[in-house]
Amino acid sequence: MAGRVVTITSGKGGVGKTTLTANLGAALAMRGQRVVVIDADVGLRNLDVMLGLENRIVYDLVDVIEGRCRLRQGLVRHKQLPELYLLPAAQTRDKSAVQPEDMVRICDELRGDHDVVLIDSPAGIEQGFRYAMEPADEIIIVTNPEVSAARDADRVIGLIEAEEKGPARLVINRLEPSMVSKGHMLGVADVVELLAIDLIGVVPEDSNALIAANRGQPLALSNNRSRAGHAFHNIAGRLLGEEVDFQPLRQPRVFERLLRFVSPERS
Amino acid sequence: MGFLDRLFSRQEPPSGRVAKDRLRLVLTQDRAGISPALLETLKDEIITVISRHLDVDVQCVQVSVTQSGRESSLVADIPLRHRQGVREG
Ligand SMILES: Nc1ncnc2c1ncn2[C@@H]1O[C@H](COP(=O)(O)OP(=O)(O)OP(=O)(O)O)[C@@H](O)[C@H]1O
Numbered sequence: 258m259a260g261r262v263v264t265i266t267s268g269k270g271g272v273g274k275t276t277l278t279a280n281l282g283a284a285l286a287m288r289g290q291r292v293v294v295i296d297a298d299v300g301l302r303n304l305d306v307m308l309g310l311e312n313r314i315v316y317d318l319v320d321v322i323e324g325r326c327r328l329r330q331g332l333v334r335h336k337q338l339p340e341l342y343l344l345p346a347a348q349t350r351d352k353s354a355v356q357p358e359d360m361v362r363i364c365d366e367l368r369g370d371h372d373v374v375l376i377d378s379p380a381g382i383e384q385g386f387r388y389a390m391e392p393a394d395e396i397i398i399v400t401n402p403e404v405s406a407a408r409d410a411d412r413v414i415g416l417i418e419a420e421e422k423g424p425a426r427l428v429i430n431r432l433e434p435s436m437v438s439k440g441h442m443l444g445v446a447d448v449v450e451l452l453a454i455d456l457i458g459v460v461p462e463d464s465n466a467l468i469a470a471n472r473g474q475p476l477a478l479s480n481n482r483s484r485a486g487h488a489f490h491n492i493a494g495r496l497l498g499e500e501v502d503f504q505p506l507r508q509p510r511v512f513e514r515l516l517r518f519v520s521p522e523r524s
Numbered sequence: 525m526g527f528l529d530r531l532f533s534r535q536e537p538p539s540g541r542v543a544k545d546r547l548r549l550v551l552t553q554d555r556a557g558i559s560p561a562l563l564e565t566l567k568d569e570i571i572t573v574i575s576r577h578l579d580v581d582v583q584c585v586q587v588s589v590t591q592s593g594r595e596s597s598l599v600a601d602i603p604l605r606h607r608q609g610v611r612e613g
């Protein structure tokens with residue numbers, strides 16, 4: 258069966274697209290999927306660093322497009338996960354170097370040998386968004402539980418509907434359950450109700466995300482899984498059609514924390 | 525705020541609720557491309573047109589956009605004043 262292309266986009270910048278792409282790529286590869294992640298943020302290369310692959314890059318997306326190398330040569334294999342590949346963005350070019358047809362051609366070639374192609378879209382709704390969207394079979398929209406991020410997500414949902422792309426599903430990233438329970442943050446139900454789109458995952462605010470980015474080691478790869486790491490694996494499962502319950506996200510009570518402390522594998 | 529004020533004044537709504545109300549409003553405007561100013565204009569013109577034929581209770585007219593899922597509808601609520609001494613129907 259030919260692989261599927263999933264584009265991860267958001268409208269607003271900095272909401273966690275690259276973090277999600279890296280972790281979803283890792284989580285899918287850990288489930289035996291053959292995965293390619295494409296950094297489509299030409300000029301602002303980041304996915305290589307999130308995956309700890311910045312020192313292994315020889316060629317990039319624009320090299321492939323302009324024929325300086327074969328697609329295979331552009332792919333960088335992950336150190337621990339042999340079924341996870343990165344096609345890095347060019348750093349010294351801008352987004353005008355990529356056309357929507359280029360992305361379609363590359364993805365069609367990748368579909369043959371891979372199960373999932375994840376495209377990390379640049380922020381915004383301009384050229385970069387357009388070419389990242391063109392080859393998509395499915396779309397994941399990332400937002401934060403904030404008015405501005407959700408508003409921009411809605412713009413993107415509108416554009417996707419207008420072009421009859423999709424299906425699109427939503428990831429709410431950086432949710433703080435304690436803030437929600439105190440009434441100081443939009444809750445999952447609020448965002449889903451107003452955006453009127455299916456939810457594929459909720460990722461809590463987790464300081465481990467920064468530590469993971471520092472190390473170039475996606476949270477999803479870690480053995481003693483953080484809360485966010487768990488959430489990424491749940492999203493990977495749902496993407497593969499598994500029924501994964503949406504657990505209520507709340508602060509663990511003191512007792513539960515103690516329990517985890519005593520037996521860490523429960524967390 | 526003084527102690528008594530705090531005791532008797534209503535609490536401000538939690539910021540999460542405020543965020544939801546504000547998000548609802550901007551989405552409504554963004555999706556249909558309708559600003560509050562345009563709604564006012566529509567309301568005035570609707571009143572003008574309807575008043576040519578019927579006795580409209582101008583103070584109570586409401587024009588708003590409602591959402592059902594991702595669909596928007598323009599809803600006008602136009603109460604009519606009954607003519608004195610004349611039964612409708
Ligand atoms: N669940 C989380 N908890 C805490 N921090 C997070 C979480 N998700 C992302 N971050 C942090 O938010 C920042 C932005 O994340 P990221 O680079 O993935 O966003 P982006 O949408 O790709 O940004 P851009 O639009 O610039 O490409 C990073 O510093 C990342 O570590």
Ligand SMILES: [Mg+2]
Pocket residue numbers: 274275276298303377378
């Ligand atoms: Mg990014």
